[in-house]
Amino acid sequence: xxxxxxxxxxxxxxxxxxxxxxxxxxxxxxxxxxxxxxxxxxxxxxxxxxxxxxxxxxxxxxxxxxxxxxxxxxxxxxxxxxxxxxxxxxxxxxxxxxxxxxxxxxxxxxxxxxxxxxxxxxxxxxxxxxxxxxxxxxxxxxxxxxxxxxxxxxxxxxxxxxxxxxxxxxxxxxxxxxxxxxxxx
Amino acid sequence: xxxxxxxxxxxxxxxxxxxxxxxxxxxxxxxxxxxxxxxxxxxxxxxxxxxxxxxxxxxxxxxxxxxxxxxxxxxxxxxxxxxxxxxxxxxxxxxxxxxxxxxxxxxxxxxxxxxxxxxxxxxxxxxxxxxxxxxxxxxxxxxxxxxxxxxxxxxxxxxxxxxxxxxxxxxxxxxxxxxxxxxxxxxxxxxxxxxxxxxxxxxxxxxxxxxxxxxxxxxxxxxxxxxxxxxxxxxxxxxxxxxxxxxxxxxxxxxxxxxxxxxxxxxxxxxxxxxxxxxxxxxxxxxxxxxxxxxxxxxxxxxxxxxxxxxxxxxxxxxxxxxxxxxxxxxxxxxxxxxx
Numbered sequence: 001x002x003x004x005x006x007x008x009x010x011x012x013x014x015x016x017x018x019x020x021x022x023x024x025x026x027x028x029x030x031x032x033x034x035x036x037x038x039x040x041x042x043x044x045x046x047x048x049x050x051x052x053x054x055x056x057x058x059x060x061x062x063x064x065x066x067x068x069x070x071x072x073x074x075x076x077x078x079x080x081x082x083x084x085x086x087x088x089x090x091x092x093x094x095x096x097x098x099x100x101x102x103x104x105x106x107x108x109x110x111x112x113x114x115x116x117x118x119x120x121x122x123x124x125x126x127x128x129x130x131x132x133x134x135x136x137x138x139x140x141x142x143x144x145x146x147x148x149x150x151x152x153x154x155x156x157x158x159x160x161x162x163x164x165x166x167x168x169x170x171x172x173x174x175x176x177x178x179x180x181x182x183x184x185x
Numbered sequence: 186x187x188x189x190x191x192x193x194x195x196x197x198x199x200x201x202x203x204x205x206x207x208x209x210x211x212x213x214x215x216x217x218x219x220x221x222x223x224x225x226x227x228x229x230x231x232x233x234x235x236x237x238x239x240x241x242x243x244x245x246x247x248x249x250x251x252x253x254x255x256x257x258x259x260x261x262x263x264x265x266x267x268x269x270x271x272x273x274x275x276x277x278x279x280x281x282x283x284x285x286x287x288x289x290x291x292x293x294x295x296x297x298x299x300x301x302x303x304x305x306x307x308x309x310x311x312x313x314x315x316x317x318x319x320x321x322x323x324x325x326x327x328x329x330x331x332x333x334x335x336x337x338x339x340x341x342x343x344x345x346x347x348x349x350x351x352x353x354x355x356x357x358x359x360x361x362x363x364x365x366x367x368x369x370x371x372x373x374x375x376x377x378x379x380x381x382x383x384x385x386x387x388x389x390x391x392x393x394x395x396x397x398x399x400x401x402x403x404x405x406x407x408x409x410x411x412x413x414x415x416x417x418x419x420x421x422x423x424x425x426x427x428x429x430x431x432x433x434x435x436x437x438x439x440x441x442x443x444x445x446x447x448x449x450x451x452x453x454x455x456x457x458x459x460x461x462x463x464x465x466x467x468x469x470x471x472x473x474x475x476x477x478x479x480x481x482x483x484x485x486x487x488x489x490x491x492x493x494x495x496x497x498x499x500x501x502x503x504x505x506x507x508x509x510x511x512x513x514x515x516x517x518x519x520x521x522x523x524x525x
Binding site: 056058059062065066077080081083084085087088092096098102105106108109110112113114116122125126129130131132133134135137138139140149152153154156157158160161163164165 | 202206208209210212213214216217218219241244245248249251252253254255256257258259260261262263264265267268269270271272274416417418436484
């Protein structure tokens with residue numbers, strides 16, 4: 001069977017065969033039916049946007065399960081960031097707190113940035129976010145994280161290249177790294 | 186700088202990886218605060234030189250734009266600190282546990298109690314080989330293969346005319362397989378089957394606090410191992426120098442092995458910039474009881490060799506070289522926190 005032929009499995013058929021168990025599986029994992037429904041929807045939306053060839057039902061199932069796992073981890077990370085940001089805001093005096101609108105857009109930016117940098121070593125990710133997000137010079141970042149400013153420059157270039165190589169260029173929630181590699185037979 | 190938005194598609198132009206690399210380096214230089222005036226001119230000439238350079242730079246800008254909301258607040262530092270905090274917490278969870286949700290841990294990271302008394306009692310009754318808490322045991326399998334059991338591990342052997350079959354029921358085993366071309370050696374875990382192709386490799390079964398198997402891990406040091414995860418259709422060959430997690434709904438991804446990953450057979454934990462939380466997790470496997478790490482020190486990097494089989498001495502060594510103290514929080518419970 002050619003790749004063309006298998007890739008033409010319509011999304012409707014995939015949805016019919018796999019949506020039910022995927023949503024059940026996500027619900028067991030997340031303990032929340034609403035989250036599970038959202039993520040299952042999200043998984044099929046991704047398949048709709050970026051169709052993939054599957055050699056049989058087993059392959060589609062394995063792929064969807066790995067994608068579901070990635071989406072769960074993404075969701076946990078987003079929640080973790082939300083929690084940390086709310087804690088931070090709660091600890092700030094009201095006078096210096098950003099406006100409600102700014103608070104929401106900062107949260108969204110942090111979640112997107114985190115998704116982009118999820119697979120990058122922590123040190124490089126930290127240097128990059130400090131340098132670009134706080135617009136700090138290499139020297140300032142170097143002092144903050146205890147490395148040389150030459151190293152900061154390297155981290156920033158490494159992180160930017162990492163983001164540039166994400167395929168396709170990320171456009172919102174989740175991170176493409178969640179897409180699994182199927183094992184070679 | 187042009188003001189193109191992040192979602193504008195690139196019409197039919199995909200910059201080469203070299204162009205992306207150059208663009209990333211230009212970005213790092215130009216924003217460093219250390220660029221010379223002449224660098225601006227060089228960058229302009231680089232941009233003018235090729236369409237793929239301009240496209241690469243457009244993508245750099247698109248990524249930079251994602252930081253806009255942070256740059257827009259009076260002081261982005263608290264937001265960045267919140268992100269760092271979340272990344273430390275969340276990263277650990279997705280790495281260590283991957284699947285179980287950590288409900289109600291409060292401010293402390295609860296480490297999996299793989300050595301619960303319950304699990305020990307269960308293993309003691311039935312396994313062919315097992316090791317006690319804190320012990321590293323060398324043993325010879327019935328076919329002459331050599332094996333080392335890490336702390337609180339249990340192994341069953343089941344050989345017949347066609348197979349040499351070993352079942353890892355808990356903990357970790359390193360196998361150096363004896364040659365027997367007629368009877369393949371396989372190691373089974375709840376998450377899949379590993380078939381030795383003339384080899385030295387380690388297998389670990391990671392379990393939750395109540396002993397439920399979560400996922401398995403294999404690292405190959407010599408030869409190769411064929412891995413057939415139970416929850417995937419295919420199999421793959423893990424060559425020497427590679428490791429992979431399998432089971433738990435995740436398809437295995439090969440990563441380079443940690444050269445220090447075999448040191449446990451000599452009773453050592455060798456840390457090369459290992460986060461303190463991970464060091465504590467490994468010591469916990471040998472120590473039992475409760476071992477918690479305060480979040481503010483969990484990410485501190487640890488260097489050096491520590492005696493796994495004497496975890497309390499290892500903790501004392503850590504406290505003498507790091508800004509931490511080890512506080513008794515109960516009969517078997519200790520807590521690592523920042524030194525006041």
